[in-house]
Amino acid sequence: MTTLAAQLKLGIEEWAHDLLRDSLLLELAKQGKLPPRAFGLYLESLRYLFQHSQQNLIAAAAAAQRIGHPELAAYFDRKAHEERGHDGWATNDLSRLPATAARDLRPTRAIEDLVALQQALIEQHPVYMLVYTLWAEYFTVLLGDEWLDALSVSGYGRAQVSSIAKHLDADREHAAAGLAEVDRLWRGHPERSLLVGVVDRAGRIFARFCDEICGEAQRAA
Numbered sequence: 001m002t003t004l005a006a007q008l009k010l011g012i013e014e015w016a017h018d019l020l021r022d023s024l025l026l027e028l029a030k031q032g033k034l035p036p037r038a039f040g041l042y043l044e045s046l047r048y049l050f051q052h053s054q055q056n057l058i059a060a061a062a063a064a065q066r067i068g069h070p071e072l073a074a075y076f077d078r079k080a081h082e083e084r085g086h087d088g089w090a091t092n093d094l095s096r097l098p099a100t101a102a103r104d105l106r107p108t109r110a111i112e113d114l115v116a117l118q119q120a121l122i123e124q125h126p127v128y129m130l131v132y133t134l135w136a137e138y139f140t141v142l143l144g145d146e147w148l149d150a151l152s153v154s155g156y157g158r159a160q161v162s163s164i165a166k167h168l169d170a171d172r173e174h175a176a177a178g179l180a181e182v183d184r185l186w187r188g189h190p191e192r193s194l195l196v197g198v199v200d201r202a203g204r205i206f207a208r209f210c211d212e213i214c215g216e217a218q219r220a221a
Helices: 004-022 024-030 036-066 070-083 086-095 109-124 126-153 162-185 192-220
Strands: none
Touching: 004 126, 004 162, 004 192, 024 126, 024 192, 036 070, 036 086, 036 109, 036 126, 036 162, 036 192, 070 126, 070 162, 086 162, 109 126, 109 192, 126 162, 126 192
């Protein structure tokens, strides 16, 4: 039987392929049509996501301890440590934008929903958060280089996208390690189909996030 890790890997790859093929946001950036206000909304949303993801990983570690899974708790403790300070990267990137582009920004509704999904997954079973974390890291690796290239066309060089570039560099190692950990940490519950479904649940919210950034770009055009 195919391992859970192999099934998740394939599912994330298929989802990322479809996103690359269909992404209006990626196409706007490749055409140099991602204005500063839209990119500012993107960065503020990342800042919010990074801040709350670190907090939720701490909560996931505590939940894993409560169900008697110390190895999973240790995994989340390590991930929480890795995420520390990443919201500061996004804050620094925001400071490089024109003041009008960064003023009075709030995260997108979809990113707030993605954070709420993390919390709901942890409450259901912390192994769901293990799958979510793998999804986030591996799709960053799959999409990151093309996204950075597209942002450069829109005028956002590597110094302005440190929160993306640094995450990509770190996740190249983290995603590989996460894939190696899944089968060791999963004890057969929750059932496989429910875990695989996390990719679709998170992916649909992320697609809405991209749509919200596109909407901001169109308003600024």
